[in-house]
Amino acid sequence: xxxxxxxxxxxxxxxxxxxxxxxxxxxxxxxxxxxxxxxxxxxxxxxxxxxxxxxxxxxxxxxxxxxxxxxxxxxxxxxxxxxxxxxxxxxxxxxxxxxxxxxxxxxxxxxxxxxxxxxxxxxxxxxxxxxxxxxxxxxxxxxxxxxxxxxxxxxxxxxxxxxxxxxxxxxxxxxxxxxxxxxxxxxxxxxxxxxxxxxxxxxxxxxxxxxxxxxxxxxxxxxxxxxxxxxxxxxxxxxxxxxxxxxxxxxxxxxxxxxxxxxxxxxxxxxxxxxxxxxxxxxxxxxxxxxxxxxxxxxxxxxxxxxxxxxxxxxxxxxxxxxxxxxxxxxxxxxxxxxxxxxxxxxxxxxxxxxxxxxxxxxxxxxxxxxxxxxxxxxxxxxxxxxxxxxxxxxxxxxxxxxxxxxxxxxxxxxxxxxxxxxxxxxxxxxxxxxxxxxxxxxxxxxxxx
Amino acid sequence: xxxxxxxxxxxxxxxxxxxxxxxxxxxxxxxxxxxxxxxxxxxxxxxxxxxxxxxxxxxxxxxxxxxxxxxxxxxxxxxxxxxxxxxxxxxxxxxxxxxxxxxxxxxxxxxxxxxxxxxxxxxxxxxxxxxxxxxxxxxxxxxxxxxxxxxxxxxxxxxxxxxxxxxxxxxxxxxxxxxxxxxxxxxxxxxxxxxxxxxxxxxxxxxxxxxxxxxxxxxxxxxxxxxxxxxxxxxxxxxxxxxxxxxxxxxxxxxxxxxxxxxxxxxxxxxxxxxxxxxxxxxxxxxxxxxxxxxxxxxxxxxxxxxxxxxxx
Numbered sequence: 001x002x003x004x005x006x007x008x009x010x011x012x013x014x015x016x017x018x019x020x021x022x023x024x025x026x027x028x029x030x031x032x033x034x035x036x037x038x039x040x041x042x043x044x045x046x047x048x049x050x051x052x053x054x055x056x057x058x059x060x061x062x063x064x065x066x067x068x069x070x071x072x073x074x075x076x077x078x079x080x081x082x083x084x085x086x087x088x089x090x091x092x093x094x095x096x097x098x099x100x101x102x103x104x105x106x107x108x109x110x111x112x113x114x115x116x117x118x119x120x121x122x123x124x125x126x127x128x129x130x131x132x133x134x135x136x137x138x139x140x141x142x143x144x145x146x147x148x149x150x151x152x153x154x155x156x157x158x159x160x161x162x163x164x165x166x167x168x169x170x171x172x173x174x175x176x177x178x179x180x181x182x183x184x185x186x187x188x189x190x191x192x193x194x195x196x197x198x199x200x201x202x203x204x205x206x207x208x209x210x211x212x213x214x215x216x217x218x219x220x221x222x223x224x225x226x227x228x229x230x231x232x233x234x235x236x237x238x239x240x241x242x243x244x245x246x247x248x249x250x251x252x253x254x255x256x257x258x259x260x261x262x263x264x265x266x267x268x269x270x271x272x273x274x275x276x277x278x279x280x281x282x283x284x285x286x287x288x289x290x291x292x293x294x295x296x297x298x299x300x301x302x303x304x305x306x307x308x309x310x311x312x313x314x315x316x317x318x319x320x321x322x323x324x325x326x327x328x329x330x331x332x333x334x335x336x337x338x339x340x341x342x343x344x345x346x347x348x349x350x351x352x353x354x355x356x357x358x359x360x361x362x363x364x365x366x367x368x369x370x371x372x373x374x375x376x377x378x379x380x381x382x383x384x385x386x387x388x389x390x391x392x393x394x395x396x397x398x399x400x401x402x403x404x405x406x407x408x409x410x411x412x413x414x415x416x417x418x419x420x421x422x423x424x425x426x427x428x429x430x431x432x433x434x435x436x437x438x439x440x441x442x443x444x445x446x447x448x449x450x
Numbered sequence: 451x452x453x454x455x456x457x458x459x460x461x462x463x464x465x466x467x468x469x470x471x472x473x474x475x476x477x478x479x480x481x482x483x484x485x486x487x488x489x490x491x492x493x494x495x496x497x498x499x500x501x502x503x504x505x506x507x508x509x510x511x512x513x514x515x516x517x518x519x520x521x522x523x524x525x526x527x528x529x530x531x532x533x534x535x536x537x538x539x540x541x542x543x544x545x546x547x548x549x550x551x552x553x554x555x556x557x558x559x560x561x562x563x564x565x566x567x568x569x570x571x572x573x574x575x576x577x578x579x580x581x582x583x584x585x586x587x588x589x590x591x592x593x594x595x596x597x598x599x600x601x602x603x604x605x606x607x608x609x610x611x612x613x614x615x616x617x618x619x620x621x622x623x624x625x626x627x628x629x630x631x632x633x634x635x636x637x638x639x640x641x642x643x644x645x646x647x648x649x650x651x652x653x654x655x656x657x658x659x660x661x662x663x664x665x666x667x668x669x670x671x672x673x674x675x676x677x678x679x680x681x682x683x684x685x686x687x688x689x690x691x692x693x694x695x696x697x698x699x700x701x702x703x704x705x706x707x708x709x710x711x712x713x714x715x716x717x718x719x720x721x722x723x724x725x726x727x728x729x730x731x732x733x734x735x736x737x738x739x740x741x742x743x744x745x746x747x748x749x750x751x752x753x754x755x756x757x758x759x760x761x762x763x
Contacts, residue, residue, distance in 0.1 A: 015477050022479045027519050033477045067476055074471040087470050088489065089521050091496045108496045108521045157524055172524050174559050219630050219671030228635045229593050230627040267747050268663065308743050314623040314663045316587065337754055349747045 002419040003366040010369030011036040029086035030118035035385035081137035082111020083119035117182035120189040125436045135190040139201045150208030152179040176225040181238035184245040191447045210250040213239045221261035233312040237325040244429045260336040263346045266326045272306040307358035320363045320383045323390035331428030353407040392426035458504035465490025517551040537568040558594045571602040587624045608632035623664040660709035687712040710740040
């Protein structure tokens with residue numbers, strides 16, 4: 001069963017203190033906070049306006065106000081145009097010091113596209129009106145983070161003058177689609193498109209974003225880190241999400257054929273849990289073939305009651321987070337060849353039932369709450385959040401398609417599936433609750449009229 | 451772990467503590483004292499953009515405590531170049547970090563910067579091999595290998611290398627992907643004989659493991675890239691759904707199917723030839739028997755195709 005209250009405690013505790021091993025995520029602390037806050041929202045544990053809040057929630061309205069204040073005070077840069085990804089990277093700027101590397105001022109305390117995206121998501125979930133931000137400056141900053149090839153950097157460190165290498169000339173961070181997704185989501189949250197239409201600021205180069213994403217499509221129809229790299233479900237989510245968030249201008253990439261390919265590619269990543277545990281344990285071809293035939297036998301015997309999650313790459317084992325990355329991708333894509341009016345897109349084409357059972361029986365930790373990456377390992381915040389987000393996507397499909405009895409094969413399964421229905425509805429592209437998205441839409445509507 | 455940065459004198463530096471936003475910070479991490487202290491010095495030297503050996507050592511120690519600390523990497527790259535440090539020593543150091551933190555993203559970005567300056571790939575392929583021995587599907591390592599191959603024009607060895615990796619594990623999708631890069635990534639026209647060889651290569655691998663999606667995707671990818679028709683592999687697929695030893699039959703032998711993927715390709719071929727009934731039969735088999743995890747998808751494809759042809763008939 002879905003251990004809703006345990007999960008709620010897991011995230012509430014995490015907001016109070018994280019153990020030492022989270023040091024390796026120190027510089028992306030806003031991501032950790034986003035996981036907690038958004039999970040509590042989906043679980044119905046946040047006391048925010050017009051939302052039902054569980055009587056068991058220990059979160060107070062004052063705390064919610066404090067959290068907003070904390071995000072602004074520790075992570076918004078003094079220039080007010082972007083957020084850091086963590087208080088850990090804040091560095092007071094030295095004024096006119098002489099012992100520097102070069103004459104130019106090199107500031108390491110700079111805005112981060114992921115930090116900006118996570119901060120805005122958190123603030124929207126907590127129903128902040130973003131009035132403290134200079135949205136025009138933020139759009140200008142986002143433009144600066146875009147590389148000439150259309151991709152986005154994590155941020156820009158001011159040029160040090162003499163060095164001419166592209167990698168040192170300001171942009172920092174890996175070249176992949178994650179930062180582009182963050183930039184697209186940030187632009188949407190602050191109504192960047194509205195500001196552009198009003199001619200107060202120039203837009204990011206949307207055509208080059210779209211062209212860059214197209215260049216990352218792999219030969220098997222997924223989306224990869226770069227041209228000729230391996231298709232990867234997380235990057236596929238980022239690519240499709242970016243296109244969806246940028247709207248009309250980028251729909252030419254998502255042609256019928258592309259949608260068809262992406263839907264098929266994402267569905268092909270749903271795999272039986274046990275089969276993959278076997279095939280990943282031994283690289284020898286003999287055992288691969290054996291594990292295949294045994295899977296065929298189990299299928300032919302009609303014992304297909306093995307839980308099935310999603311993997312991120314072909315022939316890798318199922319992992320909690322890909323239930324969201326692939327599930328979210330499918331949710332964003334219309335049914336191939338149709339202009340689906342369904343809110344859950346193509347997600348219903350996957351095996352929702354097996355995925356729910358995979359998450360609840362394999363990677364959920366029903367004792368301390370949270371989800372782990374794979375069975376038998378301790379839970380962590382990222383997998384805990386993405387497990388819940390994936391189940392929220394599933395719950396939307398279950399509600400839309402007639403309830404647990406349409407999916408369950410027996411009474412126990414019906415109960416298991418019904419246990420996730422208290423989860424709030426989720427928006428796949430933004431990875432937060434539909435109600436938070438509606439709040440953001442309200443802000444955008446207000447800005448549109450201003 | 452001994453912290454070598456403390457061997458330097460820091461008397462003139464006042465550490466800058468982290469501003470964690472007051473008494474009730476959000477999701478505070480229970481830092482180790484060593485990390486907290488080192489971070490205090492880091493903020494202090496970063497704030498004055500100090501360019502010194504002790505700052506460089508501090509970045510090394512911090513990277514071992516938190517290899518995902520992106521501004522430390524950025525600072526380190528600048529320090530190395532500004533101090534005109536020996537780049538080969540840096541490469542050797544990165545190799546240590548890489549082996550200790552094989553999942554880390556940042557080291558590859560850093561190594562790219564350093565190797566680009568160093569302008570010599572001598573250490574790269576051997577180091578990559580070591581890393582792929584630790585994890586033969588390490589995404590960052592394979593991506594980095596592509597960068598090295600392009601940057602130093604090292605295409606010649608790549609096909610053999612993927613052959614070796616695929617020999618070890620025919621399901622290593624990263625190796626298959628790299629093979630596609632090795633064949634097509636140079637951007638030149640690929641000779642027909644090369645394409646033929648690749649098609650044969652994939653077919654041989656499929657016969658070893660008929661359900662292996664990596665080899666199937668490669669086969670279909672190569673056909674598509676070279677504008678060749680799916681029907682070219684129809685006989686091959688037929689053999690996999692009904693082995694040649696059985697009597698010739700127009701019907702698919704239900705119990706002999708060894709590859710759901712072959713069945714899927716056949717369905718697509720039938721549909722492209724407007725043989726709707728045969729395609730529908732294949733999709734039904736996939737939905738009900740050979741790939742039930744995607745039952746909804748196969749049924750959807752079947753319905754959609756039947757409707758499309760009913761509309762045009």
